Structures are given as C-alpha cells and as structure tokens.
Amino acid sequence: MEELDREPNVACFNTMDEAIMGLAATWRYRQFVEAPPPGDFSLPRPSSRPLPLPPEAVLVGEAALKVLKAYDLPLVPGVLAADVAGAAAAAMEMGYPVVLKIMSPEWVHKSDRGGVCLNVTTEAELRQAYLDLTARFRRRTPGGTLQGILVQKQVHGVELLMGLKRDPQFGPVLVAGAGGIYTEVLRDVARALVPITPDQGANMLQSLKIFPILQGVRGQAGVDLEALTTALVNLSRLAVDYPEIRELDLNPVVAAPQGCWCVDCRIVL
Numbered sequence: 001m002e003e004l005d006r007e008p009n010v011a012c013f014n015t016m017d018e019a020i021m022g023l024a025a026t027w028r029y030r031q032f033v034e035a036p037p038p039g040d041f042s043l044p045r046p047s048s049r050p051l052p053l054p055p056e057a058v059l060v061g062e063a064a065l066k067v068l069k070a071y072d073l074p075l076v077p078g079v080l081a082a083d084v085a086g087a088a089a090a091a092m093e094m095g096y097p098v099v100l101k102i103m104s105p106e107w108v109h110k111s112d113r114g115g116v117c118l119n120v121t122t123e124a125e126l127r128q129a130y131l132d133l134t135a136r137f138r139r140r141t142p143g144g145t146l147q148g149i150l151v152q153k154q155v156h157g158v159e160l161l162m163g164l165k166r167d168p169q170f171g172p173v174l175v176a177g178a179g180g181i182y183t184e185v186l187r188d189v190a191r192a193l194v195p196i197t198p199d200q201g202a203n204m205l206q207s208l209k210i211f212p213i214l215q216g217v218r219g220q221a222g223v224d225l226e227a228l229t230t231a232l233v234n235l236s237r238l239a240v241d242y243p244e245i246r247e248l249d250l251n252p253v254v255a256a257p258q259g260c261w262c263v264d265c266r267i268v269l
Contacts, residue, residue: 159252223255
C-alpha cells in the first residue's frame, strides 16, 4: 500500500467502500466534463494565465489582490500605505469610514492578532490607528516584514468565505460558505470540483444553511446572488489556470444587495 501510494496517478484507499465512493465521484465528474455546457459557458483553457505568480510561498496583500483582479473578482477599494501621510491621503480620496490592516506574510490571520482597525471615521482616528498598528507589529514580530498598512473603504453586508483547497487525488476543490469571524463555529460550507458552471455556482449557494439570509429575511433585502455566482465561476477559472496554487482563502467576501467585494486574500503556493 505504501509503495503504491508513492506512485503518481495512483489513488489509494483504506477500504473497499472508500474505493467505490472514489470511483463513483470520478465517474460523476467525467460525466460533467464531457456534457455540453449550458448557455454560452465555456470551460477555461489552462493556457490562459494572465500574469506570472511571484516566487514567494505565501502571497498576501497587493501580490494576492493582483491575481484576483486579473480574474475580475471584485475588490474593496484600497491603498497600501507606506507611511501615515499616505494613509491619510488615501482615506481622504476614498472617503470615510475606512478600515486599516497590517499587511505582512507573518500576519496572515490579522484579526486574531489585533492587526485590523474597523470603522475609522476621522483623520485623527486614522493617524492614531496607524501608529497603534505599526507599533503592535514591531512589538509582536521583531524583525518581521511589514509591507505596509492597507487602507480600505469600509463596506457592509453579509460575510461569506470563498476559497480553493487542493485535494491530493482530485485536484482543486472550490469552497463557499458562511464567513467572517464565525466561520469555524458555523461550519456551513459547500464544495465542488473545478471548473464549475454558473448553475453549479448557484447550487452551491442554495445548499448553504444561510441561504435564506442571502435571499432576504424579515424585511431585509437579499444580496446580489448573481454577483456571488460570477465570483465563484471566476475563482474556478483561476484554479484551473494555476495548478500550483495549494490554498486560496477569501474571507470575508462581503455581499450586499448590489454587488459583492473580496476584502482579504491569502494564496499558498
């Protein structure tokens, strides 16, 4: 078993039941790939890479956001500031309130470490928040690489997650679900093998427990489901074009009645 497990293109299972389920999943996926796509949807071509990936093992900040932008994934307006004056100018241009975030490969989970300041409404608050964040980074990560402080327009809506996880047998798996700080608590996630059609993207959203909230409940407007579906399809195209991506996390993706925005991104190669 161990010898076969090291062989390329050989799937190993611990039991006969697991082997049968694996074969069944492979057959269903082959049926999907060979079926004519609905409407004007076409499967992405592996040769359509719009830009080379940097050599770093983990992409965060501007490097990760450039990849998303190349696939028309909607981004929150933001500027990576190298100093407090640049941060103040960026906030003035985009309008308050804004969010400030530490951007560093050592601070992937920024919220858990106090690397995010929300609802900054004035220049005085921004300058103090900028100084607090940089001091906190230097204190907790001596010698770390601070790429800058990201100044983003603060957006409001339902928080979701989207992402990619590479399975050793089936390749990239697309993930969508309830996002934000309660991701691990709710564990409300849908998965699909890439590439996906718009219909499959819509089905992923409909399978979530929070789907009634996305539709709108108790007088609250629903979110832009079409924009979320388009984002999932574009993310699946990215996965096909860049097989070297091992993980990609978008959390949160903020969905509103008009549009959705990817707030933060981490890519592991």
